[in-house]
Every structure is written in structure tokens, then in C-alpha cells.
Amino acid sequence: MERPEICKIKEIVVETPTVKTFILDRKFLFRPGQFAMLWLPGVDEKPFGYSSDRSFTVAKVGRFTEAMHNLKEGDLIGVRGPYGTSFEPLGDRILGVAGGIGAVPVVTAVEEFSRKGFEVTTILGACTKEELLFVERFRRCGELILCTDDGTLGYHGFTTEMLERLLREDDKFDLIITCGPELMMKKVVEIGRRYNIPVQVSLERYMKCGIGLCGHCALDDEGLCVCKDGPVFWEDKLRYISEFGRYRRDGSGSKKLI
Numbered sequence: 001m002e003r004p005e006i007c008k009i010k011e012i013v014v015e016t017p018t019v020k021t022f023i024l025d026r027k028f029l030f031r032p033g034q035f036a037m038l039w040l041p042g043v044d045e046k047p048f049g050y051s052s053d054r055s056f057t058v059a060k061v062g063r064f065t066e067a068m069h070n071l072k073e074g075d076l077i078g079v080r081g082p083y084g085t086s087f088e089p090l091g092d093r094i095l096g097v098a099g100g101i102g103a104v105p106v107v108t109a110v111e112e113f114s115r116k117g118f119e120v121t122t123i124l125g126a127c128t129k130e131e132l133l134f135v136e137r138f139r140r141c142g143e144l145i146l147c148t149d150d151g152t153l154g155y156h157g158f159t160t161e162m163l164e165r166l167l168r169e170d171d172k173f174d175l176i177i178t179c180g181p182e183l184m185m186k187k188v189v190e191i192g193r194r195y196n197i198p199v200q201v202s203l204e205r206y207m208k209c210g211i212g213l214c215g216h217c218a219l220d221d222e223g224l225c226v227c228k229d230g231p232v233f234w235e236d237k238l239r240y241i242s243e244f245g246r247y248r249r250d251g252s253g254s255k256k257l258i
Contacts, residue, residue, distance in 0.1 A: 004039045004078025012073055016131045020069055021057040028053055032109035033202055033232040036081030037210040043067045047207045049105045059101040083210050085232045087200055089113050091174020096122040097159050097188050099180025103133040105202050106179050114141040123162050129153035160187040171195045182258050186245030189235045199235040206251055
């Protein structure tokens, strides 16, 4: 296993009340959708997707991410990666569906696809307008449709409801890419199948090694490792994954309902 590369935090950007972006002092060669293992000495090591070639965007949801949010400019963190699979373009028209912190891998993907000449549309959702991520970055890539659960900005409702509405009017997309809450992604996959549009999904699971050795992120029933065989999966692979959209496992291996 490779050693973490020690990086200095050059800048910290407060994105939302619960999300910060940490800009580091070096660039990384990664493909959209890949992740790195971030290490805080004395705390832990956890996986995070790249939000740019020199940054990671982190939502405060637990002990490790709280420690991340307490870091200051000039502090050091370890970075090990990049690892995993990435989003792949298909056809000419690509639709992104992002919810919450799931905007991180989707925005890097649509930025790359837009630069390469693909026509990009994105549905971006959050619980409220203050939690919408990377709005201007998404807008620069193509059409952007905003959704909030509480109706404070854009469509009042879920991204999947807007997806259904959009595809009823225009089902000529060649590919859907998605990241966000797993129940949302499961619904995106079901909608994509109804409209015969292939879907790529970015999954999150408990990880320790990040390179397929420990098996903590193996998926029932196929045994695919999210760190090595994912985190981006084509939806046809997920047909044979019994846990997708139903449960995941914690560090002890116990099932936790989604």
C-alpha cells in the first residue's frame, strides 16, 4: 500500500453551512468520479471524491469530517490516491443528477464532458437553497435545473420527480450519471430503465484500505469492491447487487438500513 502524500491546506472555502472545500498546495491527476483516502494523524483515514485537481469538498457528518472542518489554513493532511473507476461519456447528450454532497463527483464529470463538446444538462438538488453546491460551476457546463426539498429555490420537490418530468418531455439523452443519497440513485436507475437510458452510479461504502484488500466495501451478492470495482458502476451491474438501495454495512459488518 502506498504511503499518503503529505499536503498543506492553502485555502478553505465555506460552501454551505455544512460543507467546506479544502484547497491543497499541489495538483492531482484524477478522472472524474475517482476518490482518494484522506488521512488525519491520530484521527483516521477516510475516502473522499476529488472536487477539482487540487481540492476535496467535505460535508460534516461524523467524527472524521468534524475533525476536517476544524482544520485551518496551513495545516497538513495525507492524501493517498487516486483510486477507483470513473464516469465515462456516452453518445452526445449527457444528463447529470446530483443530490447534496453527491454534487462533488458529478460536477467534475460534467465539466470534463462539457470541455470535450458533449451537450450537458444537470439536475441539482438539496434539502434547502443554502445547501446547493457548485451552482455556478454547473451553470457554466450547460443547462441547470435546481430542486430543493423545501421549495426555497427552483423546483419544490425531489430530483427524481424533476427527472421524470424532464424525460417525459425530452427522453433523447444518451446517458445519465448520478451521485447522491442511495435511495435517490436507486430511483434514478429505475427511471433510466423505463426510458431505456443507461445510467452510471457513484456508490459510497465503508472503506479501510481503498485498494480492494480488506473487503470491507464488498457488495452483496456479487462481492464487487466499491474501492476497486467502483465507486462508479454501470446500472446493469447493480441489477445483481441485492443491497443497492436497501442496506449497507458498518465497520463491524452489521447491516444498516438505508
